[in-house]
Amino acid sequence: MRPGLKKIFSSFIFIFISLLSFAQVSFQSSIYPTQINKDDYVTLKLTVDNASDIQSIQPPSLRKFKVISGPNQESGMSNNNGVVKQYISISYVLQPRQPGTLVIESSSAVVSGKKYKSQPLNLVVKNASSGNNNSHAYSASPFVDVDPFTEERNRNDFNDYILHKNENIVSKVSKNMEMKLVTDKTSCYVGEPIVAAYKLYTRLKSDSKLTKNPSFNGFSVIDLQQPTVTGYAQEKLNGKDYNVYTIRKAQLYPLQSGKIELESATLENNVQFIKEESLQRNGSGSLFDDLLTPQGEAVNQTVTLNSKPITIEVKPLPEAGKPSNFSGAVGEFTIHEKIDKANFSTDETGKLIITISGAGNMQLINAPEINWPLGIDGFEATANDKYNTSSVPLRGDKFFEYSYTVQTPGDYTIPPISFSFFNPKNGTYKTVSTNAIPLIISQGSYKKSDISDGKNNNNKPATTSTIFNVNTIGLVFIVLLFAAGILFLFSRRKKSAASPVIVVNENATEEMENFISQAAYNQLNPLEKTEACLESEECFEFYELLNKEVKAFLSAKFDMPESEINSRKIVNVMDRSGIENSTILQVQKLVEELEWMMYTPFERNEKMDELYHRSQEIIQAINSSLQHHIIQ
Numbered sequence: 001m002r003p004g005l006k007k008i009f010s011s012f013i014f015i016f017i018s019l020l021s022f023a024q025v026s027f028q029s030s031i032y033p034t035q036i037n038k039d040d041y042v043t044l045k046l047t048v049d050n051a052s053d054i055q056s057i058q059p060p061s062l063r064k065f066k067v068i069s070g071p072n073q074e075s076g077m078s079n080n081n082g083v084v085k086q087y088i089s090i091s092y093v094l095q096p097r098q099p100g101t102l103v104i105e106s107s108s109a110v111v112s113g114k115k116y117k118s119q120p121l122n123l124v125v126k127n128a129s130s131g132n133n134n135s136h137a138y139s140a141s142p143f144v145d146v147d148p149f150t151e152e153r154n155r156n157d158f159n160d161y162i163l164h165k166n167e168n169i170v171s172k173v174s175k176n177m178e179m180k181l182v183t184d185k186t187s188c189y190v191g192e193p194i195v196a197a198y199k200l201y202t203r204l205k206s207d208s209k210l211t212k213n214p215s216f217n218g219f220s221v222i223d224l225q226q227p228t229v230t231g232y233a234q235e236k237l238n239g240k241d242y243n244v245y246t247i248r249k250a251q252l253y254p255l256q257s258g259k260i261e262l263e264s265a266t267l268e269n270n271v272q273f274i275k276e277e278s279l280q281r282n283g284s285g286s287l288f289d290d291l292l293t294p295q296g297e298a299v300n301q302t303v304t305l306n307s308k309p310i311t312i313e314v315k316p317l318p319e320a321g322k323p324s325n326f327s328g329a330v331g332e333f334t335i336h337e338k339i340d341k342a343n344f345s346t347d348e349t350g351k352l353i354i355t356i357s358g359a360g361n362m363q364l365i366n367a368p369e370i371n372w373p374l375g376i377d378g379f380e381a382t383a384n385d386k387y388n389t390s391s392v393p394l395r396g397d398k399f400f401e402y403s404y405t406v407q408t409p410g411d412y413t414i415p416p417i418s419f420s421f422f423n424p425k426n427g428t429y430k431t432v433s434t435n436a437i438p439l440i441i442s443q444g445s446y447k448k449s450d451i452s453d454g455k456n457n458n459n460k461p462a463t464t465s466t467i468f469n470v471n472t473i474g475l476v477f478i479v480l481l482f483a484a485g486i487l488f489l490f491s492r493r494k495k496s497a498a499s500p501v502i503v504v505n506e507n508a509t510e511e512m513e514n515f516i517s518q519a520a521y522n523q524l525n526p527l528e529k530t531e532a533c534l535e536s537e538e539c540f541e542f543y544e545l546l547n548k549e550v551k552a553f554l555s556a557k558f559d560m561p562e563s564e565i566n567s568r569k570i571v572n573v574m575d576r577s578g579i580e581n582s583t584i585l586q587v588q589k590l591v592e593e594l595e596w597m598m599y600t601p602f603e604r605n606e607k608m609d610e611l612y613h614r615s616q617e618i619i620q621a622i623n624s625s626l627q628h629h630i631i632q
Helices: 003-024 152-157 169-176 276-282 448-456 470-498 506-522 528-535 542-558 569-576 581-597 606-631
Strands: 026-032 035-037 042-049 054-058 065-080 083-096 100-104 108-111 114-117 121-126 177-183 187-189 194-202 205-212 219-223 232-237 240-254 258-262 266-275 298-306 310-315 331-339 343-345 350-360 376-378 382-388 395-406 410-414 418-423 428-433 437-442
Touching: 026 108, 026 114, 026 121, 042 054, 042 108, 169 177, 169 266, 169 298, 177 266, 177 298, 177 310, 331 418, 331 428, 331 437, 528 542, 528 606, 542 569, 542 581, 542 606, 569 581, 581 606
Parallel strands: 035 121, 187 310, 343 437
Antiparallel strands: 026 042, 042 083, 054 108, 065 083, 100 121, 108 114, 177 194, 194 240, 205 266, 219 240, 232 240, 258 310, 266 298, 331 350, 350 395, 376 395, 382 395, 410 437, 418 428
């Protein structure tokens, strides 16, 4: 290849890869769990996917929370069937300051000079206690809830707090305090969990705080304990008994193969000793109460402890026997199917729920692919889950709901849906499948050709008047009405000059009154409350308001009770009113979608804005169509 062509080709490849990477960059925020009691904790995570140049990440205001831990950095990479995904995230452990529905504002990130913004988040904080004593901040002693020195046995067993004359404090601490990282294994497969625990072994009394929290880069992390709830036990180390406090414990799911280091944690300790001569003067044991210790009798020493890092050997998943539909699931799972109904018409939307149950890296499982039969249009799945986060591996269920429509009546069969996973216990792949799903579809209110025409214009109302908003349409008609009134008066004046008798067409007058009433109504925004909710960060009734105001509009337009409006009945009523098929199909889809959103957890996101504007476009199309009939 000539040098010039080679340079051009290399530049093209570089630009193509850059554009591809840029298209895949995303920034999002998440909170887990989304509903807690007032003294519980949540984890806020800000994640940037597939970015090579992260210039800044701006967290939201956390004034409504106590920051228990953070910011903690985490990064990783996954490779599923050649699709490589990288991420960097910053997380915070938070405790709410008050009950109620708390809104966590949007976060932002600057990546390669471009600003990204995440959606706001909602957290429901119940005004109830979980029974945990979490009154201490995370920066306080991680074992303040249990003081082993309050028991006579422990005071007698552990007298290392006594500082003898000429004794070296640093040497004494090193012999009686140690920070250790403990794992249940040091070798695993990609996606197989490892349990890691950071523990403080001590025979001394101290106040401690975690100054460096491990970030677990390269792992998906699920913490197994609350940040300030530390387990207390007694264990032997090098032949001596120690009080042992678990500072942090988590199950880690490696996202890539190779040697990954679990980094050290740092614990800062304020250790307290009592001088031996003080005990001789005042009696053994009584001086360990801070309130009774005379000034100058206690000796405090700040000591920083670091755990030693541990390297985990992460084995790649074998290529031999890997199914073509394998997407990274590791563990042991089953799959089940459920449909809301197997017999419905072409006017309706079907729903299929696929449930994957079992134990493993469930948080990384994606929606199974469905080979929809010819004639069935399937939509992207929505996911939900129910986990037991204290189980290792993670155990629970993950639900995927698919909506679909059928244009032509007949008998159909959705073929078995397969899901493949790798079982690390026996080192083999396995594929499980659902049953085939038979469907019987009857003819709805529209012929196939009508529905096809509507579908081709699914995103475009069939009238050109949709380029105007509601207020613009109303204004145009008011102007036309004013001009018609002037012409009417001018004509009347000419006729009155010729004859004193005026003949009024009652039908024409009634139609004009209807027209005037309709034009005045269309100047109003029927979604006024929904719009106000959309603009308010403190409003959480968006879908309820939109559902109510859309149905109120349809009720007023087509003279039917709101309680009777559903996707089937509104189709028939609009058809009799002469509304175009494309608009009818959009209304049917909108009503179904709003009814479904009423039963899903509320989340402020970009879909709200899209739904609002789509509803306004549909309202404009209906107004234009009905006004066209009035004029005719």
